[in-house]
Structure formats: C-alpha cells, structure tokens
Amino acid sequence: MNLTLMLKSYGVAIVVCFGMDVVWLGVLAKNFYRDQIGHLMRPDVQWLPALLFYLIYVAALVVIVVAPSVERESFGRAIGYGAFFGLAAYAAFDLTSLALIRDFPLKAALVDLAWGSTLSATVCGAAYWAAMRMG
Numbered sequence: 001m002n003l004t005l006m007l008k009s010y011g012v013a014i015v016v017c018f019g020m021d022v023v024w025l026g027v028l029a030k031n032f033y034r035d036q037i038g039h040l041m042r043p044d045v046q047w048l049p050a051l052l053f054y055l056i057y058v059a060a061l062v063v064i065v066v067a068p069s070v071e072r073e074s075f076g077r078a079i080g081y082g083a084f085f086g087l088a089a090y091a092a093f094d095l096t097s098l099a100l101i102r103d104f105p106l107k108a109a110l111v112d113l114a115w116g117s118t119l120s121a122t123v124c125g126a127a128y129w130a131a132m133r134m135g
Contacts, residue, residue, distance in 0.1 A: 001067040005135050009066055013058045013127035036108035066127045078128035079121045086120025
C-alpha cells in the first residue's frame with residue numbers, strides 16, 4: 001500500500017471513526033455513560049486530547065490493520081483484526097479502570113469493550129473498502 005493510498009484510507013477512516021463515535025457517545029449511549037460513570041466525567045469535553053486520540057488511534061488502525069489487509073486483499077482480515085485491535089486498545093482503558101478506579105462499573109467496561117471492537121472493525125472495513133476502490 002503506497003503512502004498516497006494510505007493517506008486516502010486514513011481520511012476515510014477518520015471520518016467514519018469520528019462520525020460513529022459522535023453518534024454513539026453523543027446520542028445512542030449518552031445516557032448510559034452518564035448513568036454508569038457520570039461521577040467521573042468532566043462537565044465539558046476537553047477537545048484537544050480527544051482529537052489527539054482519534055488522530056493516533058485511526059493512524060494505528062490504518063498502519064497495523066488496514067494496510068496489511070489491503071496487501072493481502074482480505075476484507076475478512078480487516079474486519080477481524082480490526083475487531084481484535086479495538087478490543088485490545090479499549091481493554092487498556094477499561095481493564096485498567098476496573099483495576100485502579102474505585103467503583104468503576106463492570107457494565108460500563110463490558111459495553112465499552114464491545115463498542116471498541118465494533119467501532120474498530122467497522123472503521124477498518126470501511127477503510128479497506130475505500131482503499132480497494134481507490135487503489
């Protein structure tokens with residue numbers, strides 16, 4: 001996968017990731033997270049760390065999952081490895097939180113782990129699909 005194609009697939013991936021997460025966090029699961037971890041949440045979003053997360057996380061998905069999947073021409077690999085990468089990445093936060101943060105709810109961790117897997121699989125699938133169409 002050449003650099004131009006990687007950057008194009010990154011552009012698709014960042015739009016899909018951010019769009020899905022905005023709908024998830026801002027609409028679909030907003031009350032869930034507020035009910036589960038509202039006592040830990042800031043009253044206002046700190047956008048710089050959030051933006052940095054998206055930029056770094058999506059770059060990792062493209063480099064580690066999407067590019068090798070495109071080289072192997074395997075949509076299944078993009079989806080499967082994307083789901084596993086998401087599970088592992090979100091586990092870094094959720095399992096550490098369960099281990100260290102008093103009263104961090106198991107339910108919130110489990111839902112977040114499932115979301116991380118779903119989001120990452122979808123982002124990788126979309127970026128793979130776009131790369132195969134543009135390449």
